[in-house]
Amino acid sequence: MKQKTLAKNVTLKGVGLHTGVKVQATFKPAETGSGIRFIRTDLNPRVEIKAAADCVKDGTAVSRCTSVASQEITIHTVEHAMSALAGLGISNAIIEINANELPGLDGSSLDYVKAFRKAGIVEQNQSVKAFAVREPLGVERNGASIYIVPSHELKIFYTLDYDHPRLRSQFVSLAFNEAAYEKDIAPCRTFCLQSEIAQIRDLGLGKGADSQNTLVIGEGGAVKNKFRFPDECARHKILDFIGDLYLLGVPILGHVYAVKSGHSLNIELLKKIRRQKDMYVPSLSPHLDGRGYKIYDIQDIMKILPHRYPFLLLDRFYEVKCGQKGIGVKNVTANDEFFQGHFPTRPVMPGVMMIEAMAQAGGMAVLTHERHRGKLAFFMAVDKVKFRRVVSPGDQLIMDVDVIRDRARTVQVNGVARVGGEIAAEAEMMFSFTDLSYLFG
Numbered sequence: 001m002k003q004k005t006l007a008k009n010v011t012l013k014g015v016g017l018h019t020g021v022k023v024q025a026t027f028k029p030a031e032t033g034s035g036i037r038f039i040r041t042d043l044n045p046r047v048e049i050k051a052a053a054d055c056v057k058d059g060t061a062v063s064r065c066t067s068v069a070s071q072e073i074t075i076h077t078v079e080h081a082m083s084a085l086a087g088l089g090i091s092n093a094i095i096e097i098n099a100n101e102l103p104g105l106d107g108s109s110l111d112y113v114k115a116f117r118k119a120g121i122v123e124q125n126q127s128v129k130a131f132a133v134r135e136p137l138g139v140e141r142n143g144a145s146i147y148i149v150p151s152h153e154l155k156i157f158y159t160l161d162y163d164h165p166r167l168r169s170q171f172v173s174l175a176f177n178e179a180a181y182e183k184d185i186a187p188c189r190t191f192c193l194q195s196e197i198a199q200i201r202d203l204g205l206g207k208g209a210d211s212q213n214t215l216v217i218g219e220g221g222a223v224k225n226k227f228r229f230p231d232e233c234a235r236h237k238i239l240d241f242i243g244d245l246y247l248l249g250v251p252i253l254g255h256v257y258a259v260k261s262g263h264s265l266n267i268e269l270l271k272k273i274r275r276q277k278d279m280y281v282p283s284l285s286p287h288l289d290g291r292g293y294k295i296y297d298i299q300d301i302m303k304i305l306p307h308r309y310p311f312l313l314l315d316r317f318y319e320v321k322c323g324q325k326g327i328g329v330k331n332v333t334a335n336d337e338f339f340q341g342h343f344p345t346r347p348v349m350p351g352v353m354m355i356e357a358m359a360q361a362g363g364m365a366v367l368t369h370e371r372h373r374g375k376l377a378f379f380m381a382v383d384k385v386k387f388r389r390v391v392s393p394g395d396q397l398i399m400d401v402d403v404i405r406d407r408a409r410t411v412q413v414n415g416v417a418r419v420g421g422e423i424a425a426e427a428e429m430m431f432s433f434t435d436l437s438y439l440f441g
Contacts, residue, residue, distance in 0.1 A: 018205045021101060107209075133273060134374070151253060156176065159258070159260065189214065314329070326365035363431070371406075413428070
């Protein structure tokens with residue numbers, strides 16, 4: 001899939017469902033890879049808040065909405081707009097807002113969808129990579145639960161069951177795609193029980209809610225309103241879930257089984273998915289050197305390779321050509337643990353450690369490519385090994401690695417290690433792949 005943004009600005013006005021403030025939100029095009037960002041224009045200086053899991057304000061579940069914050073600056077009820085952005089596959093947007101809550105509109109995502117369609121949606125020149133959950137995850141509390149299991153698609157099964165004659169045993173399943181979202185989910189409005197209104201108002205919430213932007217459900221059904229679907233309330237829970245989980249920053253793939261869940265459990269699950277994503281698809285921050293090579297420092301290396309002291313033998317890695325060629329650097333020092341027992345009176349780097357250092361450089365060359373992210377590379381074979389020079393403390397081992405053959409399950413790499421331009425060791429190495437979950441039993 002390609003990343004998408006809006007073709008032009010579009011503005012929506014209304015009141016916040018909980019704060020009751022009058023608010024204007026302008027959605028603007030944004031550059032590739034920038035994600036969804038909110039900007040509070042009513043403050044001086046303006047404050048930017050990312051639509052990200054790390055920015056979710058803790059404890060907002062009690063306010064019956066999802067909020068994002070930067071320090072003490074907060075924006076409430078982001079879930080309906082986020083749901084519309086997710087439903088239409090919009091990856092990048094700037095949202096300028098002049099108050100602390102997004103407009104509630106009719107209580108659904110429909111007006112957001114209509115506005116985005118009117119503005120136009122354009123594809124950008126980079127792809128978006130969805131995160132497919134790798135292992136089952138779940139959260140539960142007080143009889144409510146959400147579980148997500150691996151799948152190549154997003155499919156949501158939701159069961160709503162309130163102790164109320166009008167909200168018993170609603171079940172909805174949704175195979176998520178743009179058309180299904182726009183037709184079956186976007187029009188579904190937020191709701192509350194008539195018996196909850198006093199409690200909500202006592203909490204200082206619901207100041208902008210009324211029977212037109214919120215389905216108030218009494219013993220006889222919707223008060224001064226009509227349901228758009230017989231199971232509209234369960235569908236709205238799916239709307240909220242899609243919006244809350246889009247705070248991951250990318251689409252999520254998996255089969256979701258949810259029972260009586262709401263914002264609180266949505267956010268708990270979001271944070272578990274975020275931790276799993278960080279484990280399998282770590283965020284890297286390589287920068288370019290003067291030759292145009294990507295430089296991975298030790299922190300980046302440790303996000304890709306599982307090795308740690310004393311067996312991490314790379315200090316830096318240069319990506320010359322992604323997935324094909326790279327340069328590893330090992331600064332050999334007297335502090336390297338293997339020197340304590342290997343010719344301690346005149347230290348010499350063991351040949352097997354040179355091969356291991358080249359193997360780690362080869363692993364970086366392979367595993368930095370998107371095709372193999374989230375994998376481990378195991379040594380499978382080594383051939384044509386030659387040692388040509390002694391390596392001692394103070395030397396810098398420069399390792400050129402070239403990927404010779406890259407297949408789905410195996411990869412062959414050629415490595416040459418040099419010190420001061422002289423070849424110290426060389427070898428052909430073969431690796432097999434396994435999933436990163438191997439590390440966790």
